[in-house]
Amino acid sequence: MKQTLVTGNEAAAWGARLVRAKYIPNFPITPQTECIETLARWSADGELPGTYFDRMESEHSVMSAAVGAAAVGSRVFTATSSQGLLLMHEVLYIAAGMRLPIVMATISRGLSAPVTLWSDHNDFLDQRDSGWLMFHAENNQEVLDMVLQAYRIAEDPRVLLPAMVNMDGYVLSFTDEPIIIPSPGQVEEFLPKYAPAHTIAKNRPVTVGPPVLEEYSIFRAQNHVASRNALNVIEEVQDDFEKIFGRRYHLVDEFMLEDAELVLVTQGSMSTTAKAAILEMRDEGIKVGLLRLRIIRPWPNEAVAGALKDAKAIAVIDRNVAPGKGGIMFPEIIETLYNLDRLPLVSGFVVGLGGNPQTESKVKEITHKLMDDLAAGRPRMEWNDLEEI
Amino acid sequence: MKQTLVTGNEAAAWGARLVRAKYIPNFPITPQTECIETLARWSADGELPGTYFDRMESEHSVMSAAVGAAAVGSRVFTATSSQGLLLMHEVLYIAAGMRLPIVMATISRGLSAPVTLWSDHNDFLDQRDSGWLMFHAENNQEVLDMVLQAYRIAEDPRVLLPAMVNMDGYVLSFTDEPIIIPSPGQVEEFLPKYAPAHTIAKNRPVTVGPPVLEEYSIFRAQNHVASRNALNVIEEVQDDFEKIFGRRYHLVDEFMLEDAELVLVTQGSMSTTAKAAILEMRDEGIKVGLLRLRIIRPWPNEAVAGALKDAKAIAVIDRNVAPGKGGIMFPEIIETLYNLDRLPLVSGFVVGLGGNPQTESKVKEITHKLMDDLAAGRPRMEWNDLEEI
Amino acid sequence: MQEFKSLKDIPEQDYFTGGSSACAGCGPSLGLKLALKVLGPETIIINSAGCMTLLPLYPNTPLKASWIHNAIENAASTAAGARHGLDNLGNGDMNVVVYAGDGATYDIGFASLSAAAAKNERIIYICYNNQSYGNTGFQWSTATPYGSETKTTPRGKENPTGNTIVNKDMLKIMGAHRVYAATASLAYPVDFLNKLSRAKERDGFSYIELLGACTAGWNYDPRLTIKISKLAVRCGMWPLYEIEHGMLNLNKDFNELKPIDEFLKMQGRYRALPPEGVERLQELIDEHWAELKEYNKQRYV
Amino acid sequence: MQEFKSLKDIPEQDYFTGGSSACAGCGPSLGLKLALKVLGPETIIINSAGCMTLLPLYPNTPLKASWIHNAIENAASTAAGARHGLDNLGNGDMNVVVYAGDGATYDIGFASLSAAAAKNERIIYICYNNQSYGNTGFQWSTATPYGSETKTTPRGKENPTGNTIVNKDMLKIMGAHRVYAATASLAYPVDFLNKLSRAKERDGFSYIELLGACTAGWNYDPRLTIKISKLAVRCGMWPLYEIEHGMLNLNKDFNELKPIDEFLKMQGRYRALPPEGVERLQELIDEHWAELKEYNKQRYV
Amino acid sequence: MREEEIPYKGIEGIPIIREPGSAAKVNRGSWRLVRPVHHSEKCTKCKICYIYCPDAAINWTPDGPEINLTSCKGCMICVEECPTGALTEEKEGA
Amino acid sequence: MREEEIPYKGIEGIPIIREPGSAAKVNRGSWRLVRPVHHSEKCTKCKICYIYCPDAAINWTPDGPEINLTSCKGCMICVEECPTGALTEEKEGA
Amino acid sequence: MYKIRIHGRGGQGAKKAAKMIGLAAFKMGKQVQDFALYGAERRGAPVMSFVRINDDPILERGYVDDPDVVLVLDRTLLDLVNVADGLSENGVLLVNSEHKPDIDTPAEVKNVDATSIALDTIGKPIFNTTMLGALAKFTNIISIDALNWAIEEELSKYPQKLIEANKTAVRKCYEVAK
Amino acid sequence: MYKIRIHGRGGQGAKKAAKMIGLAAFKMGKQVQDFALYGAERRGAPVMSFVRINDDPILERGYVDDPDVVLVLDRTLLDLVNVADGLSENGVLLVNSEHKPDIDTPAEVKNVDATSIALDTIGKPIFNTTMLGALAKFTNIISIDALNWAIEEELSKYPQKLIEANKTAVRKCYEVAK
Ligand SMILES: Cc1ncc(C[n+]2csc(CCOP(=O)(O)OP(=O)(O)O)c2C)c(N)n1
Ligand SMILES: Cc1ncc(C[n+]2csc(CCOP(=O)(O)OP(=O)(O)O)c2C)c(N)n1
Ligand code: SF4
């Protein structure tokens, strides 16, 4: 297996290359640029045969063009971030509603106003009602693997939904890490040619995107069921994936949860730091573990509940915020716990907005606060990174 | 008090007229059109002195122009629906981040694809992370009253956030109901001239919307706190409002909750039907009540918890869905209950997507299912309106 | 290139049926019916949200070709995606044709259109221009002519003129994009279909703007759709011309234009336009016509 | 109207300071510095996301005027809102001036720009054109000239030319919008400021496009910003002209253009453009120049 | 329906239309207040009516135009444009 | 910080800049590898350097240009454009 | 609660008729609600509108499927639409027609030739307002006075002559109906 | 874990240097991570980049504030930036300079005139790669062989001549450094 030092952006580009995406509409935005620039270079060098690299005039148009190409049966890849993701927001719903298995890498960055270039998860999570499958990687290997899996899952006839693969801006997108880049043959074995039955083709005139009347609920329900189906498909795919690539992923990433009394719930690259902190705290005898959410949509309800059911106290660490409400994943975690026999204490932490780094010491601080909460029997809502206030 | 038969769209237009909004950028979309057409007529007839009615080229531009005018201290009104709301999504975050108290009527309509013209709440709720204040009216009187209150709350120096006033498309927007339209003098008393201190003015050069570095979290936190402040301001405002207009609103709308064992949680116009059904069920001896969410952001945590704390079973009726997840308000309600001493059973119902009408008999059916769930001790996730499947 | 000399030449095959929910007498529907005669079944119509979006209504469609409705502002970019998608799958011989309203074209979707034109994508872009946002009930767009009443430019005590903004000169703007740009009229189907036929052969972007007489919005008896369309041409409100490589070609020349009045009085939207308004409109038309006459067969843009 | 005859006339008052994070030698920054000399402190600069967005960086700004950065695609509509907001509050004498990049102007924000122009809003729109998406690291825009390498049009085995798409003729397109449209150069500040001064007096929309030499993206030694700007004019890459009421006025005429080669070889972005590419580019320039010469003082669009 | 009971309908659950021209069967004759009536004796088979019908409600046959009353909305364009008077207007339900 | 303890900072909590020209105090001299040096004896006060400095790092005084080394990034435009050689380039920290 | 359903065709003013009934009832101190079915209200297409009238605030919403009265503005609809749907034996079905139509319904069927009346009085086939005269006659839910007020209110933008003609038509229809 | 921080100026290739160290260590079988501080990497502006090298997978992320080695590509930065920040007595501070600079740090301070070496060997001031020779000499974390491999990998798009010149510069620097 060839291992290479690549950034998260390049890992996503490798994914697009290996799946033989036929159409890549794009528009630049920091920190996604390197991903499309890599593809542009490959394209100019003839390394993406049969693929059209299309420089568009906006992200709204990028996703619109993606829909156009996917509606005629093309395998499509694109990537964006932040404002770009929000600008295509309307069309994301449409792509999902049309059941077009586009795959997009999103490189998380905080939202304006004010402007930040650094990463948090508000842009990505903002899409959680759109009907897309939503995956969130922790490191560059997972970025690549997720892109490969995303196509396989998205194109499954039981699913047929677009999928987002998220990585944190800078921390992954601009960081070199050694990853295994599989051979084209392996990927071809894993992911056959895309041959959809519901798209426009020669001798197969189809009307895509018509208005409907009462049937609307049915189509929405089907979008929902298709997304729920993906939970099974995701698990199924792991066998093939492991057979071919020797790696395996789960619906959720459990780290030292077996005997954990305290559990941190995290997403994305900060999970790595948190794991390091946990290893150290374990040495100190603190029974702490971590649950990393790697699939946001469909929501892996049972996997999350299963992983958390024995915890005494949970810290939901949200790298995002819904102003006037709080951390976005917090209520989803709570909901998942609500019908357990014994309810853990759950505190919420809003951290790392606009790229504020999440260090090991901050993770330890959170853990200690959670211990305090458990002792006091009173959960908290806490904001990090406001020292200067 | 002059009472008049007007539609929800006209009620919103009256709101804009009475608050003397100075700038009204707009773009047509069903079912919002009648609102802006009413304002266009008034403008052509000279009934909106000093107000500029500006036909824009898209909703993205509508909200952009709104930001431009608000940034120089103008009082701004606009209205939109559905695809239009999603198209301006990016700029909604910006308006909130800039702390510009724009008020917008949103006339709910389901989202494409497929296309529907009828109402559900996905478009409105899609904005719940944007930082805006979000109000949802049940009837046309409340539409008008909410617009008036929205300006007062939004412009309060403790808040300074934009606000959305939502009404259901068709069911309110195109339905005539008798409402009281206050006199200009009353409204002037309630809502003085807007005199912001943070906007651009002659001899006051200001830079609006700069990039920031680490301070990003602080500004986000301030957006959050400002939104939370609105909870107090909303309650405060009621005294003045009642004094002048003789009506009063609360953070949540409680209907027959005193002794209710079963509680339906609803939003918007379907609440009216539900209330009718409840009156009938009460006659049958069923102890059922209703909690109507009229403020979505800031989330009135304590008011909701207070209203629900004595329920035995709750049906959260979501007229929306996040595919792959479920009803959107469901987790927020659950979260609000989580730390209660005694947890009610909570079932979730996804209903009325794409305008499927929510009749009294459907409400009764939901109530009976909830009773079944309570008896069985097992909550459910249910979808209405899928008979044809 | 297929060329038509008269009505009799026009193909008898239809790829458009009845049963849509468009208004009786709808001009834009007729435009699509005619266009499909030349385009044939291996065509994808890319539609922007507008009146035509309601032609198909699940589970039925009047089209015997393919159709994509994405949103209102992105027909051109959707078409670009479909074009490249087809090309890469070896279906380069299928037609990708936008059928978009004036609001979608002039206003909300203009960035998308302009980019596709600048990149010279192999797309035929037909704008059916009913001079308003028709589907939402007849509101102003930048294609609305001076003096027209619309729901957002109503006549009123302070503004008897209705719309006071002169509509965008879209042909000139598209001509400046170095693409083939032409106007067309329902009352001149042979001319329209020849332009389409020509666009189909081009290896690049074509822009055809069809005046789409709108019985509901313009407020006239549906039987008059063709009469009004013809009159629009005859009185210079809608001259038939084309621009290619910056050169102008006036397709229907007249020694004298009919006065605009005749056109106006047939339609409710101009009812009550004060005489000064009519005069100003006549002036605008005369200026434009003079320009076209002057630059016919010459570099125009 | 304030008119400048020479450098000496240019106001000594600056409303722009140092301390920004723009590159040393940044052309667009200089453009803004110069513009503010004419515009003064009672000006709101409406900026689209781009290199200039980083001029202010909380809590500091080099501007002594007001500034709104909204997003990338909406400078013109934000400006329209600000304009009407000011007018309604009795501040009609404040200037509303867009300062937007070419990507924002030509591409993502073009619908917004076109509409503001069509409505003839009282705004000065300055596009500082560095012929790329500069702030994201130099990617292709529809303003990128033929033959330029960018990060998304790299030269490669299959494409030695880099960008093969001829840039939009924005001046012509804006001219077709019936507004005042002009080019400007940093190397001709008197001409630039006179155009601005004129725009300031106009009761409507003005579009000024300033070539914004970009040391980082074009890849040249920052000291050459003015030299390169001048050469762009001298070799016809960036002719100075204006269009008003469709009439063309060539501001700097030359009997003979310098060959483009001289301009190209100063910049890394053209390094390795094969001779055929250079020839083609020269051809494009010559054609454009010939057109400008031919139509000078005449109706042009 | 309980969420877990919602069947997955595969391609049938996708909002596309796969039957081209299926709208032909929709009865839009119900919109008609007046109807066109053809008088072959006056007809020159010039095709004008056929070309101009916006609802493709006139089929072209070797015998000239044939009006499809399922599709015809009664706009009267054909009547208006027929140069020979071979089409006339008649009140519906009269 | 517990959520309920976050203070509301009013106008200070809004992301705006209210001090015009405050960037003047930012030291961008740190970017400089070379610096321009002025030699008044050669200077004709033609203003070219002043006009062309992109960072407004040259103040115009009755005595001619005055270089502000806090703002000057050392781009050398002024040196390049000075027609008389009155500005020269010098290595920083040399 | 009193519920009214109106059947018409796009362009015949079913929506306006509902609004006028609403206005009239409102004038009479009632709580009211009126609205139209949305969809393709194209010229000629069958459409519906609705009114609810009550003493107390109205808690019902949505389409009326158990009307007390049904108004049919255009006789030709009888072949296309089940206009009697949901009518009980206490109901009234009122059709704009010269002749009493033959309809299978437990409700009382009435007819009035509103088109002719309108042509006679207004000079144009404005039968939507005209027919309200018959409604007043047969149901007592709205008075002619209230209707007159509603007409003035709703048509206030039109010339006084037209308003008066409408009033006359309504009164005439009231008188003629039986 | 071994941590390296590089100080340079925009345009001097601090990021590339980090990547090459990463590549070399990776070639030697290590786990690595390299990245650059983002922000205004404008020409001339002070910038930083970072490398982490470990035997096991690296669980740390973010800026390195306790480096084992610091590389300073440009001597003039010493007056502007606290380059020694976080260095301990086991650390090494390596500066591109003719003379040994006077810096207040518990770490060992080394200097090498990479600029001159680069000018001599490559003919251009490409001192970012050049300096890596000294890093190899002083730290043992990367070998010259691995560096050569990294240079070939990273510069593969450039002419072979330039690659060789870079290798020579690195070797020369390795030899000269002391
Ligand atoms: C983003 C967005 N905004 C508004 C609408 C509402 N809308 C639907 S159709 C339409 C009118 C479009 O006008 P035009 O393009 O001229 O087509 P026409 O309706 O006249 O056929 C509008 C504004 C929409 N669908 N999407
Ligand atoms: C919706 C959206 N997409 C992408 C970006 C990323 N972005 C920021 S600046 C920029 C470049 C803009 O180019 P241009 O307008 O030419 O200005 P320049 O950077 O060249 O000064 C881009 C693409 C953004 N901010 N918003
Ligand atoms: S409103 Fe006009 S364009 Fe739309 S369907 Fe009716 S006639 Fe056709």
Ligand code: SF4
């Ligand atoms: S990249 Fe170009 S435009 Fe941007 S700041 Fe640097 S020199 Fe100026």
Ligand code: SF4
């Ligand atoms: S238009 Fe008249 S004459 Fe011509 S074919 Fe039709 S019916 Fe016959």
Ligand code: SF4
């Ligand atoms: S009346 Fe209209 S719809 Fe009917 S056949 Fe004639 S043209 Fe066609």
Ligand code: SF4
């Ligand atoms: S450019 Fe040279 S001569 Fe002119 S003012 Fe500056 S220093 Fe003096």
Ligand code: SF4
């Ligand atoms: S070197 Fe550049 S920044 Fe410094 S004064 Fe000269 S022109 Fe200005």
Ligand SMILES: [Mg+2]
């Ligand atoms: Mg239109």
Ligand SMILES: [Mg+2]
């Ligand atoms: Mg640019």
